[in-house]
Amino acid sequence: MFDSLKTKLTSFVDSVSQKTISEKDIDDLLWELQLTLMENDVSLSVSERLGEELKEALVGQQVSLSEKKRTFLKKALADAIRNVLQGSKMDLFDYIEEKRANGQPAILAFIGFNGTGKTTTIAKLAYILKQRGYSSVIAASDTFRAGSIEQLERHAQRVGVRIIKQSYGSDPAAVAYDAIQHAKARGIDVVLIDTAGRAETNKNLMAEMKKIVRVTNPDLKIFVGDALAGNAVVEQAERFNEVGIDCSILTKVDADARGGAALSISHITKRPILFVGVGQGYDDLLEFDPDWLVERLVPS
Ligand SMILES: Nc1nc2c(ncn2[C@@H]2O[C@H](COP(=O)(O)OP(=O)(O)O)[C@@H](O)[C@H]2O)c(=O)[nH]1
Ligand SMILES: [Mg+2]
Structure with missing residues (x-):
């Protein structure tokens, strides 16, 4: 009562x-x-x-x-x-470890627009992987842009990893395929596939990406977006999502700490952001922290 x-x-x-x-x-x-x-x-x-x-x-x-x-x-x-940003806590190193435990290389294809930082990010990852005791090989599948193979060779030499290359103009998918065979034959843990991202022939570019994906069947298609690209990053993510983006990396956050592009990319791809690039040094790659972005985006 x-x-x-x-x-x-x-x-x-x-x-x-x-x-x-x-x-x-x-x-x-x-x-x-x-x-x-x-x-x-x-x-x-x-x-x-x-x-x-x-x-x-x-x-x-x-x-x-x-x-x-x-x-x-x-x-x-x-x-x-x-x-x-849900699911933005994916751990790439755990993923690689699982593949290694199964005796398979983790095949990672890096895709994205020209100049966003794919090649630099691959060099950083090769460096970090090496520090953590993982072996890697880089596929020079940007066979289009002048100087791209030399740029990769310089990085690979400094970091101390192998690259698999052919001549300019050769089939990017074939180069990536060779690198995977190389990794399988030698028990290398990770294959890092560099790709071209030229704008002027967008249609061919997507056809090329699709072919690389078909031939190599990568474990992860990693979209590399540039924090400085502003609204353009949305179109880029939408475009590259045609081949199915599995996760992303946002570069040049040091030049623009606002980082809102990470939210745009997550929103479009519905997939996690793995890392942010914070400079041009080999260890300037940090794990992405959703709280860092929430703090920046929610006004006090
Ligand atoms: N400040 C800064 N520059 C970066 C970062 N990542 C890449 N870059 C620079 O961006 C330019 C283009 O990078 P590159 O890797 O060649 O781009 P790609 O065309 O996508 O392969 C280079 O001058 C890099 O040094 C980053 O996180 N911070
Ligand atoms: Mg490049």
Whole structure:
């Protein structure tokens, strides 16, 4: 008897201290949050989509009056961002270890637009892998860009790993195939496939990517995006996602610490970000931390 009265009282208090969120309530705040995202280099289309998702999740929800709308919304935004970045904790080294335990090389194909940092990132990874006791071989499958093979050779020499190459103009898929055979024959742990990413012949480029993927059947197709590319990174991720991006690396974050491109890439690919590139040195490759990005994107 006493208990049921208490229950009634509690639900009455709840009913007067709750307010249903309407679209009008949050429009201004949402806009403000979207601006913050855009100022941090999240693309317009992605911040709009995120805003829509937030609105859908929030309108009609009950929020207690004791909780300020702004705080509530900020929490919701942080949750939405974490949600987009979900799965961003993939550990590449665990993956490689598993393959090694099964006696197979991990085959990693690096894809992305020209100049985003594929070759540099491959050199960094070869260096880090070596430090961790894994052997690797690099396939010089950018047979298109002048100087690309020499650039790779210089890196490989400094880091102390082999590259498998043919001449310029030769079939990138064939070069990658050779590198995989080489790795299998010698028990090498990781094959790093460098590719070209030229813009001027986009159609051929995708056909080339598809062929590399068909011939080599890589374990991971790793998209390399440039933090400085702004909105262009969205188009690039969409384009390269035609071959199915498994995970991504965001480079040049040292030049632009805002990092919002990571959110755009995650949103489009629905796959994790593995690393961020933070400079031109071989150890300038850090594991991606979702909390780092949430802190930057949610206004205080
Ligand atoms: N500051 C900075 N520069 C980078 C980073 N990654 C790559 N670069 C530079 O970006 C340029 C293009 O890199 P490259 O690896 O040749 O790109 P690719 O065409 O995709 O192979 C080079 O000058 C690299 O030194 C990074 O994380 N930070
Ligand atoms: Mg390159």
